[in-house]
Amino acid sequence: MATTTLDMSISLDGFVAGPHVSNDNGLGDGGTRLHEWLLGPDGSFDDRRLGDLEPADREVYAEMMSTGAVIAGRGTFEPAQGWGGDHHDGVPIFIISRHPAPPEYADMTRVTYTPDVRAAVGQARAAAGERGVLVHGAGVAPRLLAVGELDEIQLHVVPVLLGQGRRLFDDLPAAQVELELVRAQPGREALHVRYRVRKG
Amino acid sequence: MATTTLDMSISLDGFVAGPHVSNDNGLGDGGTRLHEWLLGPDGSFDDRRLGDLEPADREVYAEMMSTGAVIAGRGTFEPAQGWGGDHHDGVPIFIISRHPAPPEYADMTRVTYTPDVRAAVGQARAAAGERGVLVHGAGVAPRLLAVGELDEIQLHVVPVLLGQGRRLFDDLPAAQVELELVRAQPGREALHVRYRVRKG
Numbered sequence: 001m002a003t004t005t006l007d008m009s010i011s012l013d014g015f016v017a018g019p020h021v022s023n024d025n026g027l028g029d030g031g032t033r034l035h036e037w038l039l040g041p042d043g044s045f046d047d048r049r050l051g052d053l054e055p056a057d058r059e060v061y062a063e064m065m066s067t068g069a070v071i072a073g074r075g076t077f078e079p080a081q082g083w084g085g086d087h088h089d090g091v092p093i094f095i096i097s098r099h100p101a102p103p104e105y106a107d108m109t110r111v112t113y114t115p116d117v118r119a120a121v122g123q124a125r126a127a128a129g130e131r132g133v134l135v136h137g138a139g140v141a142p143r144l145l146a147v148g149e150l151d152e153i154q155l156h157v158v159p160v161l162l163g164q165g166r167r168l169f170d171d172l173p174a175a176q177v178e179l180e181l182v183r184a185q186p187g188r189e190a191l192h193v194r195y196r197v198r199k200g
Numbered sequence: 201m202a203t204t205t206l207d208m209s210i211s212l213d214g215f216v217a218g219p220h221v222s223n224d225n226g227l228g229d230g231g232t233r234l235h236e237w238l239l240g241p242d243g244s245f246d247d248r249r250l251g252d253l254e255p256a257d258r259e260v261y262a263e264m265m266s267t268g269a270v271i272a273g274r275g276t277f278e279p280a281q282g283w284g285g286d287h288h289d290g291v292p293i294f295i296i297s298r299h300p301a302p303p304e305y306a307d308m309t310r311v312t313y314t315p316d317v318r319a320a321v322g323q324a325r326a327a328a329g330e331r332g333v334l335v336h337g338a339g340v341a342p343r344l345l346a347v348g349e350l351d352e353i354q355l356h357v358v359p360v361l362l363g364q365g366r367r368l369f370d371d372l373p374a375a376q377v378e379l380e381l382v383r384a385q386p387g388r389e390a391l392h393v394r395y396r397v398r399k400g
Contacts, residue, residue: 012353012355012369012379012395013214013368013369013372014213014214014367014369018374019374029374030374030376033376145361153212155212157393159378159379159380159381159395160376160377160378160379161345161369161372161376161377161379162374162376163369163372163373163374163375163376163377164372164373164374165374167214168213169212169213169214169361169363172213172361172363172364173363173364174218174219174229174230174362174363174364174365175363176230176233176360176361176362176363177360177361177363178359178360179212179359179360179361180359181359181386181389181391184384184386184391186381186384189381191381191384191393193357193391195212195359
């Protein structure tokens with residue numbers, strides 16, 4: 001069965017975005033700092049730059065781009081303008097949302113808005129087949145965890161303290177979720193850590 | 201000059217203690233989980249066990265125990281009964297506190313309560329000489345950071361999500377503090393990461 005992997009860039013103090021996140025400011029104030037390890041200081045992505053990445057950075061990026069489906073929340077998807085309807089390679093995108101798709105996203109053929117977490121995961125796993133499922137977003141992570149559908153957590157830990165902003169883990173019940181460290185690999189700047197979620 | 205190093209065991213979601221921290225429950229509910237990498241599941245420390253630690257765990261523990269002074273907050277010191285007045289090897293202990301020492305700690309000859317962060321750091325560095333200064337506590341860390349007196353951050357990242365509890369970084373202003381990864385080393389269970397604080 002396809003593995004679901006939460007994939008997030010995060011500051012050492014646990015923020016995945018700076019303060020004042022909005023649809024026009026999806027990463028919050030200063031949040032582009034968290035993606036410099038991949039995008040460079042200007043925050044724009046240029047495929048030719050990929051060859052300049054260090055091996056560890058290139059490897060985790062290639063893994064991300066080899067997944068066969070994407071699950072995200074509106075808070076990730078919409079500020080990114082729905083990735084133009086295609087995150088990578090035309091794989092299906094499932095957006096967990098209580099609300100139907102806004103008009104600008106309703107016509108994107110690869111995108112499905114659904115309030116049903118389990119259904120979204122089931123469809124994403126089926127679509128991914130042998131490949132993995134990429135999970136993006138601080139909002140969807142606890143929802144997958146809560147229903148036992150999050151298999152792995154991969155964090156790109158950026159060597160910075162942001163102090164304020166949006167936390168990745170901010171909405172969990174007080175219950176110990178045991179993990180297992182699968183990999184810890186320093187890139188040029190970010191430390192890439194991958195954990196398996198232990199299911200009781 | 202002696203290096204000040206914040207040293208904390210922390211869950212992947214950023215907690216250094218579980219919920220309901222009090223003087224009788226210094227690590228909060230379930231917080232002993234964060235120290236199992238060193239203390240074992242029973243939470244008691246037995247020097248003979250030290251030989252059973254894996255090399256990476258033993259190394260970071262030995263580093264901690266080779267420091268020449270300790271700086272902590274009351275919230276760390278008092279629930280630990282003041283370490284019986286001796287954290288290790290009789291090195292001086294500085295407790296950052298607006299209040300004078302409670303009677304049970306006032307007579308501890310190695311312990312100094314002081315409200316003055318800079319003075320405490322200055323005295324600790326002087327006492328440590330060639331050795332390092334061990335900094336303990338979620339409360340004191342931001343205070344040292346704020347005055348530019350925190351040189352390093354060492355975290356023992358435990359593979360667990362606690363969901364709720366006391367965060368290490370919960371009280372920082374919205375200002376990017378740049379760090380540099382010095383070391384990332386997996387132990388038997390915890391991932392030991394050490395960062396240098398970059399000073400502007």
